[in-house]
Amino acid sequence: MKSPIARLSAYVSSYNLGPKLLLSHLLVTLIGMITFGVVSFVAPLIFGGNGAADLLHTLLYLLLATAASMVSAMAASLFVAGRITRPLKYMLAATRRISGGSYGEQVPVQESDELGELSESFNAMAAALRDGELRRQEFIADVSHELRTPLSTLQGYMEGLLDGVVEPDEETWGLLYAESERMRRLVEDLRQLSRVEAGQLDLHPASSSAELMVCRATESLAPLFAEGGVRLETSLPEGLPEVFADSDRVVQVLTNLLRNALHYTPADGKVTVAASPRNAEVLFTISDTGSGIPPEHLDRVFERFYRVEKSRSREGGGSGVGLAISRALVQSMHGEIWAESRGAREGTTFAFTLPISRGTASEGSRKS
Incomplete structure (x- = not known):
C-alpha cells in the first residue's frame, strides 16, 4: 500500500x-x-x-x-x-x-503531464525511425537479391558465348532477352512506385465507369487465365455508379491484383471480380480459391518484395512490387485497399474502395 x-x-x-x-x-x-x-x-x-x-x-x-x-x-x-x-x-x-x-533508443516516461506526452511522442518517433531504417535495409537487400539472379544468368550466358560453350541460337537470345526484360520491368516498377509514393505521378481523375474498368482488366487477362486453366468470373450489379478516379490507374490496380490471383491459384481454380456500391464508395473485390494467406501476414502483403513463403522464388512471377504499387495508387485516389483470408489453402480476397463520382451521387439522390 x-x-x-x-x-x-x-x-x-x-x-x-x-x-x-x-x-x-x-x-x-x-x-x-x-x-x-x-x-x-x-x-x-x-x-x-x-x-x-x-x-x-x-x-x-x-x-x-x-x-x-x-x-x-x-x-x-x-x-x-x-x-x-x-x-x-x-x-x-x-x-x-x-x-x-x-535508432533503438527509448526514454523513460516518468510523468503523466506534457513532459510525459513528449516522452511518449519521442519514443514513438524513435520507433518509427527504427522501423524505417529496418525497411530501408530490407529494401536494399531485396533489390540486390532481385537483380542478382538475372544478372548472374546474363553473366553466365555471356561467358558461355565468349568461350564458345553456349551456342548463339534463338533459344539463347530469347532467354537473354527475357532476363533483361525482367530487370527492366523491376526497375520501371520501382521507379513508378517511388514516384507515386512521393506524389509525383500524374493522375487524371474523372467520372469513370466501374463496370467498364473491370471489363477492360478482365478482357486483357482472359487469355492468360484460359492458358492457366483458371476460371475468371465477374459479378457486376446493374446501375453500378461511376467513381471519381483515373480509369487507367484503376485498370492497372485491377490488373495487378488479377495477375497476383492467377499466380497463386492452381488449375481448375476460380477468380471472381466483383464491384458493388457501399455508402459513398464503390467496393471492388478480387477473390480467388488459391493458396490463401495466414492471418499474421495480411498486414504486410502490400510491402515491397514481401513474400509469405520466404523460400518461394520469383521465377515466373512479377517484380515483387505490384501490390505495393496498387496500394499507393488506390491511396492516391482517396481509396482504401486491404486483403482478407481465412488462412492457408482457404483462398484470398483483395478489396479496395474508390469514391463515387459527385455527379453520379447527386443524380442518385434526385432519383430517390
Missing part, C-alpha cells in the same frame, strides 16, 4: 505542467516563509536575550532566518527543476545517439 506522501506525489503528478509549475513556486515560497518563521522563533531560545530590546540579536535572528529560508527554498527549487529537466536531459542524450545511427 502506498504511503500518504507517495499518493500525494502521484496526485500532483497527474496535473498538467502549468498547474504543477504554479504549485512548485507556491511551495518554494511557503517553505521559505515557514523556515523564516521557525528560525525567528527558535533563535532567541538558542542565543538568549530579548529580541525586542536587543537590536543586534534581532538582526542576527533575521539574518539566520533569511539564510535558512533561502537554503530551503533553493533545495525545493532544485528538486522541482530536477523533475522538469530530467526528462529533457534523457531526450537530449537519446537524440544525440539517434543522430549517430542508434
Whole structure:
C-alpha cells in the first residue's frame, strides 16, 4: 500500500505542467516563509536575550532566518527543476545517439503531464525511425537479391558465348532477352512506385465507369487465365455508379491484383471480380480459391518484395512490387485497399474502395 506522501506525489503528478509549475513556486515560497518563521522563533531560545530590546540579536535572528529560508527554498527549487529537466536531459542524450545511427533508443516516461506526452511522442518517433531504417535495409537487400539472379544468368550466358560453350541460337537470345526484360520491368516498377509514393505521378481523375474498368482488366487477362486453366468470373450489379478516379490507374490496380490471383491459384481454380456500391464508395473485390494467406501476414502483403513463403522464388512471377504499387495508387485516389483470408489453402480476397463520382451521387439522390 502506498504511503500518504507517495499518493500525494502521484496526485500532483497527474496535473498538467502549468498547474504543477504554479504549485512548485507556491511551495518554494511557503517553505521559505515557514523556515523564516521557525528560525525567528527558535533563535532567541538558542542565543538568549530579548529580541525586542536587543537590536543586534534581532538582526542576527533575521539574518539566520533569511539564510535558512533561502537554503530551503533553493533545495525545493532544485528538486522541482530536477523533475522538469530530467526528462529533457534523457531526450537530449537519446537524440544525440539517434543522430549517430542508434535508432533503438527509448526514454523513460516518468510523468503523466506534457513532459510525459513528449516522452511518449519521442519514443514513438524513435520507433518509427527504427522501423524505417529496418525497411530501408530490407529494401536494399531485396533489390540486390532481385537483380542478382538475372544478372548472374546474363553473366553466365555471356561467358558461355565468349568461350564458345553456349551456342548463339534463338533459344539463347530469347532467354537473354527475357532476363533483361525482367530487370527492366523491376526497375520501371520501382521507379513508378517511388514516384507515386512521393506524389509525383500524374493522375487524371474523372467520372469513370466501374463496370467498364473491370471489363477492360478482365478482357486483357482472359487469355492468360484460359492458358492457366483458371476460371475468371465477374459479378457486376446493374446501375453500378461511376467513381471519381483515373480509369487507367484503376485498370492497372485491377490488373495487378488479377495477375497476383492467377499466380497463386492452381488449375481448375476460380477468380471472381466483383464491384458493388457501399455508402459513398464503390467496393471492388478480387477473390480467388488459391493458396490463401495466414492471418499474421495480411498486414504486410502490400510491402515491397514481401513474400509469405520466404523460400518461394520469383521465377515466373512479377517484380515483387505490384501490390505495393496498387496500394499507393488506390491511396492516391482517396481509396482504401486491404486483403482478407481465412488462412492457408482457404483462398484470398483483395478489396479496395474508390469514391463515387459527385455527379453520379447527386443524380442518385434526385432519383430517390
